[in-house]
Amino acid sequence: MIKFKITYIFHNCFVLDVGNLSIVFDIPAQRFRMRRTLSALEEAIRGRDVVVFFSHSHLDHFAPDYMEVCGCAKSVKAVLADDIGEMYQNDFFENALVVEPDEKYFFENLKIETLMSNDLGVAFMIETAEGLKIYNGGDLACWDWDNSSEAEQKFAKTFFENAADRISEFGSHIAFSNVERRLESLAGGPLLVEKVQPHIFVPTHALGRTEWLEGLHERLGIKPCRYFNYRRPGDCCTFKVTPSATLFERG
Structure with missing residues (x-):
């Protein structure tokens, strides 16, 4: 049984605590950070060993000042998409791994596989x-x-269906994936749930407009106990999964 906690920070930024490690995704740049966003992040990672993943260089997903922002952590390492590496000087990447699409890596006891994005940068399977x-x-x-x-x-x-097939083969327990209320397809959320069947689905890319996420599990075709519904920065939930079985628990 694996126990872990997910904390919502803002937009595509979440903290996933598992064991002694905090995995942080897509901390946004300063223009997208309100005081409560920064406070929620600091509270979640204070005194923790942190690995930050950045999927691409768009500023709603990437904070150039991430080392300063994560200053309260015990340690900070980073995994950055190659388009970030192309935009910044090499000496920017202390304790960092720069990754390319469709490759495999081992970093800080994490197995990492990347997928090419149809927007910019990469997606991660960890x-x-x-x-x-x-x-x-x-x-x-x-x-x-x-x-x-x-x-x-x-x-x-077609591009997203092919990506979902690869994610399904990976066997994700947790899927963080975009939903877009302006699209009938919800940016592929229901398709991903159907193909991947994750233990937990985390909707992302709400840009702080989280009210509409309430009840979205019905359109996604997933049970509410397998859906992380959040409203404000700092909202969190603890889950347990049994990797070798389909049993799902929430606690």
């Missing part, structure tokens, strides 16, 4: 030392906008 498997999509999603051509919409859906 396995912890405890055997917990995590998918975090960054901005990989089914971006089938109404104003796109039929060919563009078909490409977006």
